[in-house]
Amino acid sequence: MFRITKEFHFSASHVLDHLPADHQCARLHGHNYVVVVELAAPALNGDGFVRDFHELAALKAYLDEHFDHRHLNDVIEGPTTAEALARHLHDWCRARWPETAAVRVSETPKTWAEYRP
Template identity: 80%
Template structure:
């Protein structure tokens, strides 16, 4: 199996108001997010790629337009957790590129959430 990945960055605020009072994530706060999309294929295309990285520019445009410097509670359905974002970006990307195997979202350099069906 061949695997490729590409990383994207954006900054946004969110609030997990459903958490108990005093929980740090219940307060309005922000992160510098990292999104990594992974594509996999048993075969390479005629150009020798799983998929041309240039094609993934559509995901960058989507992130820049809809997520960068936004309040994620206004953008996403459900809690604006890294787990929900990973699923959201996975579903969005796989609708365009069937080779999408997983998406990881990081809120900090030490934490990651991944959606892999």
Template identity: 75%
Template structure:
């Protein structure tokens, strides 16, 4: 199996108001998110690619237009916008137009990652 990844960045705020008031994530805060999309294929295409990296440009536009410098609670309309939730959201979005999508990882901090992989 061949695998490729591409990394995307955005900054946004969120607040997990359903957590106890003394939990640090219950307060309004922000992150510099990193989203890594993984594509996989058993065979390469006629150009020797799993997929041309340029074909992931729509994801960059989607992230920049919908998420960058936004409050994620407002974007999604709820307060459970965790890294895990974002990984599944970006996986579903990518899988619709890139069937080779095999996983998405999301980082809020340099030491933490959440991954969705069916």
């Protein structure tokens, strides 16, 4: 299996308002998010790629337009956890690139959430 990954960055705020009021994430706060999309294929296309990295610029445009310097509670439905964000972005990517295998989202340098069906 061939695998490629590409990393993207954006900054946003959110509130996990379903948590108890004394939980730090129940307060308004923000992160410098890192998103890694992974695509996989058993064979390379005619150009020798899993997918041309240039095509993944569409994800950067999507993140810049809808997520960067936004309040995530206004952008996606349901909890705005890293896990939920990974699933949302995976589904967005998979609709465009069937080779999408996983999406990882980091809120801090030491924490990652991944959605891999």
